[in-house]
Amino acid sequence: MRPFLLLLSALAFVGCQNVPITGRSQFILVDESEVASMSASEFSKMKKLPNDPRLAKIREIGLKIVAAARRDDKAGVLPPSSKWEFAVINDNTPNAFAMPGGKIGFNSGMFAYAPTDADIAVILGHEVAHVICRHGSERVSQVMGVALAAAVADEATKKSSAKTRSSWMAAVGVGAQYGILLPFSRSHESEADHLGLLFMARSGYDPAAAPAFWTRFAKAGSKTPEFLSTHPSDTxxxxxxxxxxxxARAQMPKQP
Ligand SMILES: [Zn+2]
Structure with a gap:
């Protein structure tokens, strides 16, 4: 059922859209709400620490960042503040993520690298920027685009049997699911760095914390977590x- 719904979404939502601020045009084949519901199902499977005392801090800073990002949300991608869910994930890997639909996860292993509020704002600014830029839907669309192209090729050569059609539908579904889990591309990472920096500055955090955080993080990281894997080179x-x-500094709130 889900692959079929995805296909309908693909046909209904095919089109070019633009990333806020950078204006880069992107090709999106899926309904954001469908990606959000798949993300919610991934999120529900994660091991969370609901009683972690640091969770309140993540929520507080996260909601500030979301409010600061909303100014650029012409397309209405960001869910209302009341819909965002925050979690400390029981995982020692230094990593964090934000999913379409407003799920933010911060691994317990990330705190050692983010001792200050400004550091947390660097990370959450970056992650919320991925959401407002619809990078998740773009990745899913790229994967689905390949499946659709294969189907078109198949259709061009023969009349598809019911079996071919159903295996294609399954491929689209699996492809979309896989797209959510893929790391972001370098251009997505740069875009998230740029917008995230503006969002943290608007929230009142000194954006100079961002290059400082990444310099420190790169020096400390002997292993490469997912958070870093496809990121632009550190320099x-x-x-x-x-x-x-x-x-970014020009967008900081004026001090009284
Ligand atoms: Zn990223």
């Missing part, structure tokens, strides 16, 4: 962040 990332600092 590129830090240079880019420094280049965006004046733009």
């Amino acid at each position: 590129t990332r830090v240079k880019q962040l420094q280049g965006w600092l004046p733009e």
Whole structure:
């Protein structure tokens, strides 16, 4: 049933959209709400620490970032503040994520690298930027695009049997599911760095914490967590962040 719904979504929502602020055009084949419901199912399976005393801090900073990002949410991608869910995930890997539909996870292993509120704002700004830019739906669309192209090729050569059609439907469903779990591309990472920096600055955190965080994180990380795996090289990332600092500082709330 789900693959069929996904196919309908693909046909109904095919089109180009634009990323806020950067204006990059992106090809999105899926309904954001469908990706959100698949993300919610992944999120529900994760091991959470609901009584972790640091959860309140994650929620507080996360909601500030979401409010700051909303200014650029012309397409209405961000769920209302009351719908966001925050969790400390019982995992020693230094990692964090935000999913379409408003689920934010912060691994217990991330706290050692993020001792200050500004550090947490760096991380959550970056993750909320992935959501507002619909990077998750874009990844799913890329995977589905491959499945659709295969189906078109199949259709062109012969009349599809019911069996071919059903295996294709399954491929679309699996592809979409897989798309959620894939790491982001480098361009997505740079975009999330840029927008995340603006969101944290608007929330009142010094954006200089971002290049400092990434420099520290890169030095400390002997193993490469998913959070880092496809990220731009550390020097590129830090240079880019420094280049965006004046733009971010200009968006900080004025001190009375
Ligand atoms: Zn990222």
